[in-house]
Amino acid sequence: MFFISEVEDYVRVDPRDLKEKTIEEAIKNALLKQYEGKINKQLGWVLSILDILDKSEGYLGYNDGGIYYKVRFKVLTWKPILKEVTLGIISNIVDFGAYVNIGPTDGLIHISQIMDDIVDYSKDKVLAGRKTKKILKIEDIVKAKIVGISIKPIGTKINLTMRQAGLGKLQWLYEEKAQSE
Incomplete structure (x- = not known):
């Protein structure tokens, strides 16, 4: 599920960035490096820094030429929710x-x-199903439910299922609906 969240954190701005950018641009650039594209256990996947809401006066760190700012900002994140139903595209079959x-990210349907x-x-x-002859291949669009989530620094695992009513390859669901009408 996608979220817009407010975050408060300290960010280090390289003084060289202030030569070509405003303070706000330099802070946003530092936040992008620190957050964007990373996985945070509380926030999930940080997709984008949306807006800087507030910043403190900068201060110099000890034995460090960087300028530190306490910043409150908005981020766009995606975090999987247990039992959430989601659409996806088959990216690989093993x-x-x-x-x-x-x-x-990718999830796995065992x-x-x-x-x-x-x-x-x-x-x-x-x-392919033996009795049903249903086929699943790369680039098929499916509707699946998240049944397991493990977010760790060494790797993230998301387990999915399609074995419940209303789940499966979209083509199968359309065919089932047409047969029942």
Whole structure:
């Protein structure tokens, strides 16, 4: 889920940045380096610094030429929520499941969580149900539910399922709806 949050933190501005930029531009540049594209356990994925709301007077650090500012700013973040239903695009298929791009990262649907059928993997990166003959391939759009989240510095894991009513490849869902009408 996407969020706009207010954050307060100290940021170090390199004095060389102040030669070509205003203080606000230099602070925003320093915040971009410190936050953007990084994963924060509380915030999730920091996608963008939106606005600087307030800043303190700068002070020099001891044995450091940098200028430090206490800054309050707005960020756009994305954080997965347990039991959240999300749309995604299959980005890779492996013998144990499918990776789904769900925004700034990929989640994994284990082969046992793709459908209520035995699923076989083929070398041409396709997963197919034995009885249903349903096929899942790269670039398919799916609707999945987040069932597990692990955000750690060494790696983030998001586990997904499509084995519940209303979940699955969008084409399957459209076909089911058309059959029921």
